[in-house]
Amino acid sequence: MFLGEFKHSLDAKGRIIIPSKFRESLGDEFVMTKGLDGCLFLFPLDEWENFERNLRSLPFANKEARAFVRFFTAGATESNIDKQGRALIPQNLRDHSNITKEAVIIGTPNRIEIWSEENWTEYTSDENMSYENIAEQMEELGF
Numbered sequence: 001m002f003l004g005e006f007k008h009s010l011d012a013k014g015r016i017i018i019p020s021k022f023r024e025s026l027g028d029e030f031v032m033t034k035g036l037d038g039c040l041f042l043f044p045l046d047e048w049e050n051f052e053r054n055l056r057s058l059p060f061a062n063k064e065a066r067a068f069v070r071f072f073t074a075g076a077t078e079s080n081i082d083k084q085g086r087a088l089i090p091q092n093l094r095d096h097s098n099i100t101k102e103a104v105i106i107g108t109p110n111r112i113e114i115w116s117e118e119n120w121t122e123y124t125s126d127e128n129m130s131y132e133n134i135a136e137q138m139e140e141l142g143f
Helices: 020-026 045-058 063-074 092-098 118-121 130-138
Strands: 005-009 015-017 029-034 040-044 077-080 086-088 102-107 110-115
Touching: 020 040, 029 045, 029 063, 029 092, 040 045, 040 092, 040 118, 045 063, 077 086, 092 110, 102 118, 110 118
Parallel strands: none
Antiparallel strands: 005 102, 015 086, 029 040, 029 077, 040 110, 102 110
């Protein structure tokens, strides 16, 4: 499980420090891919395998299912953390997430998300987030 929010900067080569708190759970190798809402997802290998199994179970004949699978797998890359605790974010993923310099790294129960600071600020703004509405929707989902 990954918990917390951290701010870090990309270096000139496109690398970002992964918080030490996340490194052990993330593992030596992990999968980095496009995420929803304009962020990146970093999955430990076992979580990626679970996610990939779910992708494989989607109906091949369904156009939206194929698009969903392509979205996550086409830009996915196996990554690792160097001795300084950094991970390289490939250019295509930096472009997708609008990460140019400042980034926010957040934890979720099964993955890490990396956001451009600008996108994260906009996403979490009071104008965009109505926690009461979100809570009501979660109740409708049985949470």
